[in-house]
Amino acid sequence: MDEIQAQLKAALAHHQAGELNQAATIYEHILKVNERQWEARYYLGTLQLQRGDLDQSIRTFLQVVQLQPELPDVHNNLGVAYHAAGKWQEAGQSFEQAIRLNPHYERAYFNLGSLFESRAVFSEAVKCYQKAHDLNPGNLETHQKLADALKSAGEWSRAETIYRELLVASPGDFDLSMKLAYVLVLQRQYQEAIMLYESMLKSSPDHYQILVSLSYVYEAIGNIEAAVEAAKRSIQVAPTQPEGYNNLGNALKLQHDLEGASENFRKAISLRPDFAVAEFNLATTRLLQGNLQAGWRGYERRADIAANPQQQYPGQQWQGESLSGKSIYLWCEQGFGDTLLFIRFAIELKKRGAAQVMVLCQTELAELLKSIPEIDQILIAGDPQPECDYQCALLSVPLYLETSLETIPAAVPILKPSSERQQYWANVLSELPGSKVGLNWCGNKSFPKNELRSIPLNSLLPLGEQEGIQLISLQQVNGLEQIAPLQNAWNLWQPGAEYQADTGDFSETAALIQNLDLVITVDTAVAHLAGSLGVPVWILVSRLPEWRWLLERSDSPWYPTARLFRQSELGNWEPVIQVVQSELERMLHSN
Incomplete structure (x- = not known):
């Protein structure tokens, strides 16, 4: 063994023992003697990555790429450094290059999946984790990441199957049990989810997250007493956490105790001032009470709790300005019933002087809504977006019109079929x-x-x-x-x-x-x-x-x-x- 290899061996021993300073000193000494010694440079880049010195690690790995461009490991580690530094495109390119050099590179597929997952591109993350799992079926970490990505991608049944398989290998694993229960809830398999949560409570009777989840499921099936009890227990366990109060509010709402529900929603918001779900729940409680004007502002939080990000549309956001001589583009965002209920506000804007009212609606409703003479143009997804002075969500219009029970535009018929x-x-x-x-x-x-x-x-x-x-x-x-x-x-x-x-x-x-x-x-x-x-x-x-x-x-x-x-x-x-x-x-x- 020559001297450099002996030094490299000593450095790796320090490195593996966590003695990073000693290892770095030897790597740097080797590079002073031979700057083209790519192994020392590669391990130094890895050490810098471990320390969180991302910029330096990237520079070091790029130097190794110059020396050894066909080495898959360096591209993979360079991708990890780029990912940690928030350089998503460069990270993806590095992982893909590692895979091109070695199509069976399990870890590069895993890391590329992790990149896609962090960017919420779950369908692509699933593909990468699946490939990594196929290359090494015994890697439980990859199998769980695949299940997690499937859950986020909405493929709940596939995720459920994997969580069940993983629980066979790790019986009683708390994290896996929670994840299985969650996908059961998403699929409305409420009774099995309740059984799983209740069984977990036997060993963890004061576990806050279980109690919060359990109160949610009981509320979903309309078991009011059980929902109230679980929510109250979660508050006793963690009185400074807001979710328990929000869930108790929902359960009290089932009892028609709207004042008690509102009090708990307000408590949840006081503990977490930007708690969108609690703000929305408080708003809909006020709307249910008939206090529309007090509820419309919080009803805007629906966009913050939606499963998908809100679409952006052209034009200035309308907030109640005069529409005389102006055009406005309204877009529908929820179910068919909401569109049919709120379409009266498009008519109202026309009556109040809007020069042109355009509505983007669901394809299934488009033909019917064309029968409304006050709407100048009906559009569906895929149509070119028109130029306009203002844009607004259809469901937000009553907020800016300050609509109350007494001022709801209620004249019918609104629609006229063929x-x-x-x-x-x-x-x-x-x-x-x-x-x-x-x-x-x-x-x-x-x-x-x-x-x-x-x-x-x-x-x-x-x-x-x-x-x-x-x-x-x-x-x-x-x-x-x-x-x-x-x-x-x-x-x-x-x-x-x-x-x-x-x-x-x-x-x-x-x-x-x-x-x-x-x-x-x-x-x-x-x-x-x-x-x-x-x-x-x-x-x-x-x-x-x-x-x-x-x-x-x-x-x-x-x-x-x-x-x-x-x-x-x-x-x-x-x-x-x-x-x-x-x-x-x-x-x-x-x-």
Whole structure:
């Protein structure tokens, strides 16, 4: 062994023992003797990276690249240094070069996955972690990172499978158990998630995060007492943490204790002044109380808690300035029901002097919204963005108009479906006997708490027993599978293929509804559609309604033709259906 190799061996021994100063001194001595000794320079760069001297480490690795450009390890480590320094593009290029030089370089794939994950490009992170795992299936760290990336990418079922496999290898692992429970919650497998959380509490009875998660899940399924208890326990364990108060607020809201809920949301905000979720929850509580003007500002926090970043649109943000002679570009951001509810504010801006009102909406609603004469242009995703003086989220307009319960623009009809399609359905329905009553029982299954607002079709069987009434299915996309088992059980007429029940078509639904005597629906977009058309609509509302339906009232300030039938006990629809049945009988006898 020559002298330099002996010195290099000694330096590596110090390096591996964590004696970085001694190792650095020897590396530097070697380089003074032979500046082209790439191994000493490479290990020195690695040492500098360990110390956090990122700029120097990058310079050193770049010098090694000049000496040994075909060495995959140096490109990989250079990528690590770039990544740590926040130089994302250079880091990616370095990892990719390491992989080009060695297509089986497991660690480079792992590091590239980590880079993508840190940049929230989860689909690409999944690909990299999957490749690293394929190269070394026994690496549990890579397997868990793959599961984490899948979770973030929304591939919850695949993530669940991996977490279960990892728990077989590491039974009872706390971190893995928490992650498995989380993806179970995301997939609404609430009962198994509760069982997992409860089992973890046996060994960690005062674990704050478990209690917070448990209160959230109990609240999601409507188990009010359990949600309150878990939230209170989390506060006892960690009284300075805000999540427990936020969860307690949500649980008290289920009890209709709106003052108690608001008090806890305010406490959460006092502990974390920028707590977007608590601010949003406080705002929707105020809206639910009917105090709209106090709620609109906090309602703006919806953008901060959305799953996806808010899209940026051209033009100056409108904040209530005069629109006389000006154009405004409004964009829809949430569900179909919200668009139908808030589209009245586009009309209001036109009435208040806007020269041009343009609305970007969901493709499924575009044709129907074109029937509104006050809207100058309807756009959908992919259309060129028009020039405008101002832009604003449609749901933000009432904030700047200072809308209160008394000033909601409530004139109907707001929408007017195609006269040709109206006539078509008029002809079809004329062949059916009795009063025509539309029925909608199920909302979008991906909607949070859809189980609490939807009603199983078989529970509505009593409504089909009314003489003189022909029930018409308005259901589209969701809930259709419930029809076949009851096909011969009751009086429910289904529109033909032209109704497009499997894919959904709001224009067709509107034209059909326009010919009905009454619509009976759970809280879905159909409620807003019928209300916007000015058709009588009975809305069956959960014990915990969306804020727009307020509390206790049987009417709606948004829709003059709407009547609300409310649950008195969460999850129990039978008394509500009995009241609706009685009111149907009364309606028939009064005609």
